Amino acid sequence: MEGAKLAPSRFGGEVVGQLRQARTAFVAAPIGRILSVLVLLMIVYVLFVLLTRIFDRGGGYFLQIMIFGVANGAIYALVALGYTMVYGIIELINFAHGDLFTLGGFISLFLLPIVGADESKAGTAAVILPLIVVFLATMAICGAINVTIERVAYRPLRHAPRVAPLITAIGMSFILEGLMFLWKGPFNLHYPNLLPAASFAIAEATIHLRDIFVIVIAVILMIVLSIFVSRSTLGKAMRATAQDQDATELMGIDINRTIAATFFIGAVLAGAGGTIFGLYYNTVVFDLGFSAGLFAFTAAVFGGIGNIQGAALGGLLIGIIIAFSDGYFESAWTQVVIFGILILVLVFRPTGLLGMRVPEK
Amino acid sequence: MQRRWYTAGSIIAGLAMLATACTGGTGGGGGGGTTSGEIIIARNQPTSGGDASDGLPAQNGIQFAVESKGTIKGFKLTFKAWDDTVNGTHDPQKGAQNIQEMIADAKILGMVGPNNSNVARAQIPIANRANFAMISAANTNECLTQTFDYCEKDTGSTPAKLRPNGTNNYFRIAAADTFQGPAAADFAVDTLKATKVAVWSDNETFGKGVADKFTAELVKKGGTVVARQDFDTKVTNDWKPFLTDAKNKGAQAVYAGATSGTKICIPRAQMKGILDVPYMVPDGGVNTQCIKDAADNAANMYGTVAAADANQNPDAKATIDAFTKRFPKKEDVGSYTFPAMDCANILIDAIGRAIDANGGKMPTREQVVKAVSETKAFKGTTGTYTFDKNGDPTSPTMAIFQTKGTDWAFVKQFGVGG
Structure with a gap:
């Protein structure tokens, strides 16, 4: 799996070095040390409370919450992959990515009736083929849109100051949201419930086929992506571009084509994620991408930005943390917990859980 | 040089703000005397965001009331709509901005709305300084009108704080x-x-x-x-x-x-x-x-x-039929359509009495507020309304609905409070 990372395992860039120095200075100071101990005690306390609650509520409940968390996290992971790939290759936080995820939901919602998938056929074999068609079409359309966005809004600014493409990315996010708002209005849209309602019981947990469906599709897509990046020529070109753009260009690799391919693949995953979200939660709304995108970006940083396995792991962890926070603690604390963990991870491990992979300077 | 331009700019901006504030103020008091022949009822509802499913049906009720009345004591009645939605949800700051725009127009003698209590909390003090009448069909937060010891802590405000000039300008027909x-x-x-x-x-x-x-x-x-x-x-x-x-x-x-x-x-x-x-x-x-x-x-x-169901009132049938003819779609009507219509009619009725009190001339905003507060046993489609000193209805009603197919069906309703 080592080969699937976008860049080799040496930490790139002075940024990482500076972060490490800052961390060292912080931890070395006496106040910093006391704070570290306090934080550690707090974490131990929270884990202790969590464990007692898990023990109190029993294994069935734990398994149930875990399944919800993993399913939710799998969707975040798909979105996080797009953030991490684009960041890994051109160091751009593509803020419009969350909205491409929403757009995936909208496009598949539009396509489903066209291929004749409606709720009367829910859970039957008759929806399998239409669903595959819708998945592929949505992924292709999202990919094409993202390549266009890259061509129009990011490529001309590739050598501009860093803040310029960042602002166009935010602009793109609002444009996509605005277009979806104009297309379908401000309401929560009902997304057809096509997945089988069947379920089975393990311990006291009820596991629905739809939970399994989400997890399986997400895992398949991530494995395909991993193999693609590590084995294919284009994947190799992507890894090379991430490592050193100029050298790659000198080697005769078309940088523009490689970067466009990265945007295409990221959007393909986002489109699939949007479709899975719709099928799983049976609702989409035009501004869904804002919060989903923020969480997915957090997942990417959490796992180590630029690192594909990191994004998958980060997404999964975020989903599980949300489910545990909702299931065992106060939901009002969920965001405090997530971003608290994010800050702690970045302070003590600035490169994220699995290490970041960014272009070398 | 640059600094001088900056100073000059801020002075001009300050003067402009002062001027706006003054016209706002005199608009409140000085609306009287003119006989422009037109009176505008303002509406403030969330009509584009996620709350539009509540806001639009309420707005239809207000529009219907103004359209079917047409004129009041020789004055032409029209309405003007404001939306308080920002980024898909109702927004108190947008509400505050809206009410300043309403107050700046001397032909506007009162408004129906808003839909959401937090928007009302932002609007009431601004309207209060200008003696501008507000009637809401759907605000239910009790701290807008009644003083409880938790109001300050939970909502950051009390009825007295919301009414800096000391007299009440805010009324509602919903049960708190x-x-x-x-x-x-x-x-x-x-x-x-x-x-x-x-x-x-x-x-x-x-x-x-x-x-x-x-x-x-x-x-x-x-x-x-x-x-x-x-x-x-x-x-x-x-x-x-x-x-x-x-x-x-x-x-x-x-x-x-x-x-x-x-x-x-x-x-x-x-x-x-x-x-x-x-x-x-x-x-x-x-x-x-x-x-x-x-x-x-x-x-x-x-x-x-928090309001009665107009369908349970046999006297309202003709109005409901006429409304359904004007707004035939299912999503045109909601649980606050007829309460909002009643609010508009209460305001129009009060403006009528205020015109009489001012000898047939355009009344002042103070006169309108006074006339609304004196509303006695007004027969609307959803009930008979009299306001207490806080601006609450003296006999509010709660109704309970349940889903039947794809509709909300009436279960029962009952009077609550005094």
Whole structure:
């Protein structure tokens, strides 16, 4: 799996070095040390409370919450992959990515009736083929849109100051949201419930086929992506571009084509994620991408930005943390917990859980 | 040089603001005397965001009232609409900006709205300084009109603070939340026989308030809240952990303190296959959007509405028929359409009396506020209204609805309070 990372395992860039120095200075100071101990005690306390609650509520409940968390996290992971790939290759936080995820939901919602998938056929074999068609079409359309966005809004600014493409990315996010708002209005849209309602019981947990469906599709897509990046020529070109753009260009690799391919693949995953979200939660709304995108970006940083396995792991962890926070603690604390963990991870491990992979300077 | 330009700029900006403030002020008092021949009724509803499913039907009611009246004592009646939505949800700052624009137009003698209590809280002080009459059909937060010791802490304001000039300019015909949450709890225990209830809220003034009052009444009646969560609904998509928790703790019903703008009925759809018990919502969920969001799990939902149902009033039939002819679509009418229509008619009636009091001339805004406060036994489509000194209706009504197919069907209604 080592080969699937976008860049080799040496930490790139002075940024990482500076972060490490800052961390060292912080931890070395006496106040910093006391704070570290306090934080550690707090974490131990929270884990202790969590464990007692898990023990109190029993294994069935734990398994149930875990399944919800993993399913939710799998969707975040798909979105996080797009953030991490684009960041890994051109160091751009593509803020419009969350909205491409929403757009995936909208496009598949539009396509489903066209291929004749409606709720009367829910859970039957008759929806399998239409669903595959819708998945592929949505992924292709999202990919094409993202390549266009890259061509129009990011490529001309590739050598501009860093803040310029960042602002166009935010602009793109609002444009996509605005277009979806104009297309379908401000309401929560009902997304057809096509997945089988069947379920089975393990311990006291009820596991629905739809939970399994989400997890399986997400895992398949991530494995395909991993193999693609590590084995294919284009994947190799992507890894090379991430490592050193100029050298790659000198080697005769078309940088523009490689970067466009990265945007295409990221959007393909986002489109699939949007479709899975719709099928799983049976609702989409035009501004869904804002919060989903923020969480997915957090997942990417959490796992180590630029690192594909990191994004998958980060997404999964975020989903599980949300489910545990909702299931065992106060939901009002969920965001405090997530971003608290994010800050702690970045302070003590600035490169994220699995290490970041960014272009070398 | 640059600094000098800067100073000059700020002086000009300051003067401009002062001028606007002054016209706003004199617009309030100095509207009298002119006989422009036109009086405008302002409307302020969320008409584009997630709350549009509540706001648009209410707006239709107001539009119908103004259109069918046409003129009042020789003055032409027209209406002008403001939307308080920003980024898809109702926004207090936008509401504050809207009311300043209304006050700046001397032909506008009062407004109907807003829809949401937090918007009202931002608007009332501005309107109050200009003696500008506001009548809302749907604001239910009790701290807008009544003084409780928790108002300052929970809402950051008190009725006295909201009314800096000392006289009341804000009226409503909805029953306050002191009735809505408890009415739902009574219904849960007495009718649904549910004493173990899971409660969630959107953590907003309205949603959390109504959920807390539901809880208090439930406990008073011997029931228990088995699970309670306050969600940030902007980032929450998955209610299943909460619902599973509720199921494991034996919940016999779920109560949601939220609105359509805060995904009130999305959890209802997710309850399918997890928890098959009644789902109860306050008035923010009694609309078509909620039924759409609940999808194939829309059955067995109950909702409270803080106003009477016009359909239960035989005298209102002709009005309802005429309204349905003018606005035929199903989503055109909601639980606050007829209450909002009544508010508009109360305001128009009061403007009529104020014109008489001013000898047939354009009345001042003070005269309009005074006339609204003197409203006695006004017969509307949803009830007969008289205001108390706080601006509340003297005999508010609560109605309970339940889902039947893809509609909300009337269950019962009853008078609450004094």
